[in-house]
Amino acid sequence: MKKPRTDNFDKFANKKKGSAIKEAFRQEKKKVKAEARAAGEEMRQKKKDKMRGIDTAPKENKVTNQRYTSHSNRPDSGKAVPKKAGSNGGRKPGISSQGKPMVANDEKNTASELMPLNKFIAHSGVCGRREAAELVKEGKVTVNGDKIFEPGYKVSGIDKVIVKGKPVFLQRNAVYILLNKPKDFITTSHDPQGRKTVLDLIKQATPERVYPVGRLDRNTTGVLLLTNDGELAQKLTHPSFEVKKIYEVTLDKPVTKKDLDSIMSGVTLEDGFVAADAVGYADPKDKHVVGIEIHSGRNRIVRRIFEHLGYDVKALDRVMFANLTKKNVDRSKWRFLNEKEVRLLKFMNKSFLRKGKDTERTTEETD
Numbered sequence: 108m109k110k111p112r113t114d115n116f117d118k119f120a121n122k123k124k125g126s127a128i129k130e131a132f133r134q135e136k137k138k139v140k141a142e143a144r145a146a147g148e149e150m151r152q153k154k155k156d157k158m159r160g161i162d163t164a165p166k167e168n169k170v171t172n173q174r175y176t177s178h179s180n181r182p183d184s185g186k187a188v189p190k191k192a193g194s195n196g197g198r199k200p201g202i203s204s205q206g207k208p209m210v211a212n213d214e215k216n217t218a219s220e221l222m223p224l225n226k227f228i229a230h231s232g233v234c235g236r237r238e239a240a241e242l243v244k245e246g247k248v249t250v251n252g253d254k255i256f257e258p259g260y261k262v263s264g265i266d267k268v269i270v271k272g273k274p275v276f277l278q279r280n281a282v283y284i285l286l287n288k289p290k291d292f293i294t295t296s297h298d299p300q301g302r303k304t305v306l307d308l309i310k311q312a313t314p315e316r317v318y319p320v321g322r323l324d325r326n327t328t329g330v331l332l333l334t335n336d337g338e339l340a341q342k343l344t345h346p347s348f349e350v351k352k353i354y355e356v357t358l359d360k361p362v363t364k365k366d367l368d369s370i371m372s373g374v375t376l377e378d379g380f381v382a383a384d385a386v387g388y389a390d391p392k393d394k395h396v397v398g399i400e401i402h403s404g405r406n407r408i409v410r411r412i413f414e415h416l417g418y419d420v421k422a423l424d425r426v427m428f429a430n431l432t433k434k435n436v437d438r439s440k441w442r443f444l445n446e447k448e449v450r451l452l453k454f455m456n457k458s459f460l461r462k463g464k465d466t467e468r469t470t471e472e473t474d
Contacts, residue, residue, distance in 0.1 A: 224248065225258035227268060229337025231275035234296070234318055236341045247271050282315045283444040283452075284333045287436040294322040294331065305331060309441050320344060321428075324407060329354070329425030330433050332444075339452060343429060348455060349402040350429050351384070354409050357422035361394035366416045370399070374415055381408060398426075 222230075228239035228248065240258035242248055248255055249269045250262055262268060264277050286305060288294070293304045296318050305319055320332040320340045334340060343350055373382030385400040399409060410420045426432060430451050436442055444452075 221261040221263050223258060224250065224255060224260045224262050224268070226337065227262050227266075227277065228270055228275060229341065230277050230335075231268070231270075231316070231337075233270055233275055233316070234337075235320075235344060236337055239337075242270060280315055281336045282313045282317055282334060283336065283339075283449055284309055284312055284317060284441050285431055285433075285436060285444055286331045286333060286441040287433040287438050288323055288328050288331045289439045290326050290328055293325055294319050305333065308439055309333060312441060312443075321404065323425060324410070324423070327423045327425065328438065330428040330431050331425075332428060332431060342455060343452070344404065346404060351400060351402060351427065352425060353398065353400045353427040355389055355422075355424045355426050356397045356399060356409060356413060356420060358395050358397065358413060359419040359421055362388070362397050362413075362418065366418075367397070369416065370412060374412060376411055376415055378405060381405065381412065383412070 224243055225236050225239035228234065228242065229236040233239065234242070243258045243260075244256060246254055246256060247270060250260065251267050268275050286309060288305060289308075291303060292308065293302050295304055296306060298304050302325075306317075309317070315335050317333045317335045318340075320334060320343050323329065323331055332343070342348055367386050367388075370383045370386045373380055375381075381401075381403050383399050383401050385398075387398055388394055389396040389398045399412075401409065409423060413420055430448065431444070
């Protein structure tokens with residue numbers, strides 16, 4: 108009987124080469140590192156969820172009364188488990204700004220939408236986004252009981268957000284009010300000195316919390332917008348959009364043509380150079396009254412321009428802001444904006460924007 112032929116090289120040919128062994132070792136090492144990173148990421152996410160008040164405890168299978176922590180070891184792995192009707196993940200139902208429970212769809216949408224904390228506060232009708240960021244940095248905001256100092260911290264409608272001791276909620280109904288502001292009213296939501304504010308004039312208008320977009324001096328009158336739309340307020344006050352504003356200024360003496368030219372070419376104030384976009388006599392027969400168009404939002408800018416040239420401002424009235432005028436709105440009265448006006452504001456219609464290079468940063472306008 109013939110013995111089977113033995114190939115003395117078979118044991119070498121079938122043996123893994125050194126490079127293959129090293130590669131297999133590298134792949135195994137990479138796999139271990141990836142698993143470690145995934146575990147670390149999971150722990151970090153749980154920590155974040157805990158800080159944000161999200162329940163991460165393992166759920167209970169009601170059929171087998173067996174607890175599970177991952178999809179792979181569930182008795183019904185691979186099958187969709189229907190949620191119990193009306194379930195909200197163990198959380199209490201959200202409350203709207205009117206104090207009513209939110210409907211299921213609203214609850215779901217709110218829960219799934221994360222946004223920066225300062226944006227959440229702005230959309231709650233408390234103030235503008237930049238002011239909200241300052242409140243957060245000053246430690247005046249808590250989320251689910253924890254004080255937060257980062258304006259970009261992500262929250263949603265299910266989080267319990269408290270600003271200066273008061274809970275705030277996302278606004279469901281956007282409100283836009285045009286007020287013809289009179290003298291002796293402060294353009295703020297609250298005055299510690301107890302003086303009259305513009306909110307006193309519109310307190311019967313809406314149950315929603317609205318706030319003024321920008322500011323006007325106590326003795327400055329005219330067009331003022333109030334809204335709970337934080338995103339729009341942010342755009343209208345941001346210097347990059349250069350929103351047009353027109354004022355009627357009454358001076359203590361006639362304004363010379365030379366000074367009008369100086370205002371157009373620009374003057375240098377203590378906080379820098381500024382030039383008007385347009386200026387002229389409101390009535391050629393009365394040179395005490397001047398109209399000025401300007402996009403700058405620096406503090407008391409119109410008054411300071413004329414005071415710099417030696418004039419005393421007797422009256423200052425804003426007759427236009429963006430595309431809004433006080434036409435058919437008596438002093439101290441208000442009206443809601445119509446759909447067209449809101450649409451033009453939201454889309455930043457070019458008719459009320461001034462294209463220029465001035466990009467000074469400011470959050471308010473107190474002329």
